[in-house]
Structures are given as C-alpha cells and as structure tokens.
Amino acid sequence: MKVNITVNDRAVTADVPGHELLSDFLRDRLGLTGTHVGCDTSQCGACVVHVNGASVKSCATLACALDGATVRTIEGLSAPGSLHPMQKAFHENHGLQCGFCTPGMIMSAVDFATVTPAPTAEAARRWLEGNLCRCTGYQNIVAAVLAGSAAMQTTEGARST
Amino acid sequence: MRTFEYERPSTLDSVSAALASDRDVRVLAGGMTLIPSMKMRLATPDTIVDLGGIPELVGVTADDEVVAIGAMTTHARVAGSEEVRRSIPALAELAGAIGDPQVRNRGTIGGSVANNDPASDYPAALLALNATVHTNRRSVPAASFFTGMFETALDVGEIVTRVSFPVPLSAAYEKFRSPASRYALVGVFVAVTREGVRVAVTGAAPCVFRATTIESTLAERFGPDALENFRFPREGLNDDMHGDAAYRAHLVTVLARKAVGRIVASSGSR
Numbered sequence: 446m447k448v449n450i451t452v453n454d455r456a457v458t459a460d461v462p463g464h465e466l467l468s469d470f471l472r473d474r475l476g477l478t479g480t481h482v483g484c485d486t487s488q489c490g491a492c493v494v495h496v497n498g499a500s501v502k503s504c505a506t507l508a509c510a511l512d513g514a515t516v517r518t519i520e521g522l523s524a525p526g527s528l529h530p531m532q533k534a535f536h537e538n539h540g541l542q543c544g545f546c547t548p549g550m551i552m553s554a555v556d557f558a559t560v561t562p563a564p565t566a567e568a569a570r571r572w573l574e575g576n577l578c579r580c581t582g583y584q585n586i587v588a589a590v591l592a593g594s595a596a597m598q599t600t601e602g603a604r605s606t
Numbered sequence: 607m608r609t610f611e612y613e614r615p616s617t618l619d620s621v622s623a624a625l626a627s628d629r630d631v632r633v634l635a636g637g638m639t640l641i642p643s644m645k646m647r648l649a650t651p652d653t654i655v656d657l658g659g660i661p662e663l664v665g666v667t668a669d670d671e672v673v674a675i676g677a678m679t680t681h682a683r684v685a686g687s688e689e690v691r692r693s694i695p696a697l698a699e700l701a702g703a704i705g706d707p708q709v710r711n712r713g714t715i716g717g718s719v720a721n722n723d724p725a726s727d728y729p730a731a732l733l734a735l736n737a738t739v740h741t742n743r744r745s746v747p748a749a750s751f752f753t754g755m756f757e758t759a760l761d762v763g764e765i766v767t768r769v770s771f772p773v774p775l776s777a778a779y780e781k782f783r784s785p786a787s788r789y790a791l792v793g794v795f796v797a798v799t800r801e802g803v804r805v806a807v808t809g810a811a812p813c814v815f816r817a818t819t820i821e822s823t824l825a826e827r828f829g830p831d832a833l834e835n836f837r838f839p840r841e842g843l844n845d846d847m848h849g850d851a852a853y854r855a856h857l858v859t860v861l862a863r864k865a866v867g868r869i870v871a872s873s874g875s876r
Contacts, residue, residue, distance in 0.1 A: 463611060463612025463654060496711075499682070502708045506712065507612070507656075556707065574707070
C-alpha cells in the first residue's frame with residue numbers, strides 16, 4: 446500500500462506491505478536507527494515516537510495505518526548539533542546509564558511535558574510506566590524529566606511536535 | 607508477523623462488505639492487543655480491516671442523561687474529555703489508568719469492549735453503569751454483551767460502533783494491578799443509579815460479572831462499613847500464578863469497600 450507520511454518535517458512516500466511496523470519503517474527503510482526496538486512485545490517503550498504529536502509505541506503500530514500522519518523521532522527533536530531542552534536535561538542530570546532506553550524515554554517525556562500543566566515527580570513516575578530502564582532505578586530519569594519539563598515551559602518554540 | 611492484506615475503508619458500509627469475505631478477516635482498532643498477538647502468531651489473519659479511516663467512529667457526545675463514546679475513541683481522549691469528566695468522572699479516571707500513556711494514545715474503547723479480555727477495565731464500567739453497546743446492526747445491553755472469556759455477543763461481520771452510558775448519580779472504580787503486567791488482578795466498579803446500586807467485577811473471573819450479593823448488602827446500607835464482615839465466595843474465581851481464588855475473593859471485597867468509601871466521601875463534600 447502506498448503511504449504518505451511526514452517524518453521529521455520531511456515528506457516520505459513509500460509502498461509498504463501491510464505488516465510493516467512503524468519501527469521497521471523508520472529504522473530499515475529510512476535509516477532512523479535512533480528509535481530502538483527493545484522488547485518488541487509492547488512493554489518497554491524504547492521504540493516510542495510521536496504520531497501527530499502524541500507518544501506511541503512504534504513496534505505496535507502499522508506503517509500503513511499512518512497514511513497522512515506526522516511522525517517525529519528522536520532524530521527530529523532538534524537540529525543536528527543542538528539539543529532539545531529535554532535531551533539537555535537528560536545530559537545534565539545523567540538520566541541514563543547504558544542509554545538504550547533513552548530515545549524512548551525522551552520522546553515519552555516530551556509528550557509528558559506537553560500535556561502536563563504542573564509536572565510533579567509522582568506524575569512523571571506514573572507517566573513513565575510504559576518506559577522501562579534496566580540500569581538506573583529511575584531517580585535521575587525522573588529528575589531529568591522534571592528539569593526538561595521546566596525548561597520546555599520557559600523555552601518558546603521548544604515544543605517542536 | 608505473517609503477511610496479510612491491509613484494507614482501510616472510509617465508510618461503515620464498506621467495512622461490512624470487507625467483513626463479508628470468507629477469508630480470515632480481523633478488524634483492527636487501536637491494535638494494542640491485536641498487533642502484539644499477530645507478532646506472536648496467536649492471530650494470523652489473511653486480511654486486516656483497519657477502522658482508523660472512519661471519522662464517525664471517533665468522539666464523545668453527552669447530555670444530562672447519557673454519555674456516548676465512539677468505538678474508535680482512544681482511552682487518552684476519554685480520560686481528557688470534559689464531557690466525560692463532568693458527567694461520569696469515574697469513567698474518565700478508569701480510562702486514564704488503562705495500560706500506559708502510549709497504550710492510551712492508541713487503544714480504543716471499541717477494541718477493548720470487543721476483545722473482552724477478562725482483566726480489562728472497560729467491561730466493569732459498562733456492566734455497572736448498564737451501558738448499551740451499539741453495533742453496525744443493533745444495540746446490545748452490556749448485561750448480554752459480555753458472554754465469556756474473550757467472547758462477546760458480536761456476530762461474524764458485526765462491529766462495535768459506539769457505547770452509550772446512562773449517567774449515574776455517582777460512581778467509583780478501584781483496581782489492584784498485577785505488579786508485572788499492570789493489568790487488573792481485580793477491578794471493582796460501583797455505580798449508584800436511580801434504579802439502585804450496581805457492582806461489577808473484572809479480573810477476578812474468566813469474564814466480567816455483577817456481584818449481586820454485594821449489591822444487596824449495599825442496598826440495605828450504603829457505606830464502606832456495610833462490607834466490613836462481608837466475605838465474597840472464592841468459587842468460580844481465577845486461580846493462577848498471579849493470585850489464587852481466595853486472594854482474588856478477598857480483593858473483591860476490599861476494592862468494593864474502597865470504591866464505596868470514595869463515593870461516600872465525594873457525596874459528603876458536595
């Protein structure tokens with residue numbers, strides 16, 4: 446099936462088979478390997494990207510179903526060489542160890558900051574239920590999400606999705 | 607995942623035509639259960655009919671009496687809907703606690719209801735609130751819609767289009783999540799309606815059911831202490847590695863008591 450999907454502000458037209466997952470579409474077809482596939486069973490959230498501004502698991506979404514949609518991945522969060530405020534917050538708070546879960550964490554966290562008017566640590570922890578980190582114990586991740594949310598609220602135009 | 611034909615009709619009539627085929631056709635709503643099932647080859651359809659292209663299946667309408675939710679409305683949208691939060695706040699809260707945020711951004715009420723997972727949240731709300739499931743052919747009361755584990759009254763070629771909920775006087779939902787899967791080990795929805803108190807239980811048994819003994823106890827006196835010495839029978843409840851039947855029976859009473867306590871507290875503060 447022929448689909449038109451806007452990925453990171455770029456129009457992409459492709460003929461994709463029905464069973465192609467969005468995660469495979471992004472990684473194998475477009476070479477956007479920043480989106481990670483961890484569990485491949487919809488549990489871990491390493492594959493989280495934004496579809497029309499909302500965070501979704503790309504390993505449980507068919508590419509065909511997104512004809513006409515706008516997708517943003519970790520690569521499209523900021524211009525090359527610069528960091529989005531949420532990426533900067535993860536860097537400054539050391540919100541990672543091995544880093545495998547980080548792209549999904551950040552895409553999920555940006556959605557959290559966008560839909561949560563008054564972010565708290567408890568709300569951040571509840572939100573991150575769909576993102577598993579096997580290294581850190583989440584302390585620094587939660588700190589990063591709160592710092593990034595605060596930075597996004599003061600940075601006009603940071604809500605690139 | 608096995609290959610399949612993908613169809614995305616834009617009208618309900620063309621859905622019916624697609625489903626009339628004698629191939630193994632499955633309907634895709636949010637895909638939060640179906641796609642993982644297909645990846646594990648628990649489902650291997652020849653054709654997928656995606657309902658995502660039919661705008662009339664999405665949205666919430668409400669008046670003083672009834673809240674109606676389109677089948678393809680996501681859990682996130684129900685949770686955030688002003689109409690639902692005003693008319694049946696317990697339903698908005700239930701939707702906002704399904705799965706995780708990414709599941710709530712894709713998963714839909716129609717998909718959840720049609721799948722009838724024994725541990726899913728929505729069936730408890732439908733049964734307790736005496737909701738009606740509307741399909742492309744008819745309207746079915748919740749009481750006769752959920753027929754067994756992963757089984758419903760839906761016929762081949764029949765799809766859920768909308769669910770309508772009569773607005774209760776008050777309601778509350780309490781669940782205890784499995785620490786691993788985060789599905790409800792037991793969930794109890796208590797609704798106070800003009801016709802009386804209705805209590806529906808999910809997660810505890812192979813299919814959602816009404817706890818009529820709790821209802822009659824609460825009909826005599828509505829308050830958490832009315833259930834103080836109540837013992838829910840374990841017979842017929844799920845008994846598995848996630849929790850034995852006695853534990854689930856205990857949870858039914860505990861969660862019912864908590865839900866009733868919240869209803870009493872919220873009516874006192876009004």
